[in-house]
Amino acid sequence: MKRTIAxxxxxxxxxxxxxxxxxxxxxxxxxxxRLIAMGAHLSPEFGNTVEQIERDGFPVRRVECxxxxxxxxxxxxxxxxxxxxxxxxLGEMRPDVLLLIADRYEMLxxxxxxLALRIPVxxxxxxxxxxxxxxxxxxxxxxxxxxxxxxxxxxxxARVIALxxxxxxxxxxxxxxxxxxxxxxxLTREEVERKLAIxxxxxxxxxxxxxxxxxxxxxxEADALFAALTRIEGQMLFCYPNADAGSRILIERTxxxxxxxxxxxxxxxxxxxxxxxxxxxxxxxxxxxxSAIIETASFALPTVNVGxxxxxxxxxxxxxxxxxxxxxxxxxAEKAQSRNFREALRGMANPYxxxxxxxxxxxxxxxxxxxxxxxxxxxxxxPA
Numbered sequence: 344m345k346r347t348i349a350x351x352x353x354x355x356x357x358x359x360x361x362x363x364x365x366x367x368x369x370x371x372x373x374x375x376x377r378l379i380a381m382g383a384h385l386s387p388e389f390g391n392t393v394e395q396i397e398r399d400g401f402p403v404r405r406v407e408c409x410x411x412x413x414x415x416x417x418x419x420x421x422x423x424x425x426x427x428x429x430x431x432x433l434g435e436m437r438p439d440v441l442l443l444i445a446d447r448y449e450m451l452x453x454x455x456x457x458l459a460l461r462i463p464v465x466x467x468x469x470x471x472x473x474x475x476x477x478x479x480x481x482x483x484x485x486x487x488x489x490x491x492x493x494x495x496x497x498x499x500x501a502r503v504i505a506l507x508x509x510x511x512x513x514x515x516x517x518x519x520x521x522x523x524x525x526x527x528x529x530l531t532r533e534e535v536e537r538k539l540a541i542x543x544x545x546x547x548x549x550x551x552x553x554x555x556x557x558x559x560x561x562x563x564e565a566d567a568l569f570a571a572l573t574r575i576e577g578q579m580l581f582c583y584p585n586a587d588a589g590s591r592i593l594i595e596r597t598x599x600x601x602x603x604x605x606x607x608x609x610x611x612x613x614x615x616x617x618x619x620x621x622x623x624x625x626x627x628x629x630x631x632x633x634s635a636i637i638e639t640a641s642f643a644l645p646t647v648n649v650g651x652x653x654x655x656x657x658x659x660x661x662x663x664x665x666x667x668x669x670x671x672x673x674x675x676a677e678k679a680q681s682r683n684f685r686e687a688l689r690g691m692a693n694p695y696x697x698x699x700x701x702x703x704x705x706x707x708x709x710x711x712x713x714x715x716x717x718x719x720x721x722x723x724x725x726p727a
Contacts, residue, residue: 517696525698
């Protein structure tokens with residue numbers, strides 16, 4: 344019998360990570376793949392990215408749940424709406440295993456529903472750290488609600504095991520997003536320019552910045568960022584933030600900045616191939632995105648990681664951590680663009696793996712013995 348594997352995706356960012364895993368799973372004759380899209384995927388405001396999934400050829404079930412409120416209360420209610428909708432869908436589908444990724448707050452809904460329905464959960468990217476976002480707590484909660492784990496690094500695997508998870512169920516596979524670099528033919532500079540209808544000039548700076556959800560004022564650090572950007576030379580390309588509390592105000596601020604600056608442009612969404620291709624052409628990344636930590640190392644792209652959102656996350660030598668302070672951000676940008684810093688990055692390795700995670704994850708998902716007893720987790724031994 345085929346194993347039914349349901350996969351949840353809620354945003355453009357996690358779909359980018361899941362893409363090659365989905366491709367691997369759909370080619371396996373022993374797997375019945377079911378893809379569920381919810382959250383920002385179904386929002387016109389955030390690009391209606393579920394249409395990209397369908398263009399890629401994946402049959403997808405849609406779950407409406409995202410409240411367009413731009414508040415923490417709206418985030419909390421989104422979890423509730425998603426839980427109600429997924430209870431019906433997963434109750435009908437009853438997959439053999441449910442695959443979740445990373446740390447978005449709305450992922451608490453499918454994990455909770457799966458718990459009640461006794462559906463085993465597999466989780467990607469447990470054990471990582473991002474102290475400045477509620478993602479950190481969500482990630483750890485998902486780990487404890489899951490039965491099979493795929494971590495990006497050895498340190499992350501050790502943390503998952505330290506939470507009491509069975510070591511035999513915790514697999515270090517690398518970061519799934521890196522498969523794009525290994526398996527996709529990236530666009531040339533000229534192809535990127537044609538696709539995005541822009542001319543890439545000297546000193547291309549990519550900005551990926553999101554609300555800091557652990558703070559009551561999720562945009563408390565944004566003032567320093569925008570003030571610093573006015574003092575930094577270069578062509579600035581922005582991509583929309585995640586659908587978190589404060590994201591709409593952040594979009595308005597970004598649009599206002601771009602309007603006043605001739606050499607700046609904003610993109611609502613970038614498909615994985617275009618995004619990776621643009622990173623390869625960029626000269627500097629500034630922001631607080633996990634992508635600034637995980638993906639930029641593959642291009643030895645100098646990166647300035649601003650503020651507390653990603654504090655504690657492992658990163659390569661290409662990343663400079665700075666406080667959300669105007670002078671500190673400007674100084675870090677100058678250092679990152681210096682010849683000495685760039686030269687020091689030659690031959691660097693990405694600590695998040697080699698771009699082979701998708702095949703490993705698909706194989707383990709399909710081949711791991713799963714029966715009624717699989718949802719019973721043995722507690723780890725307490726050190727004497």
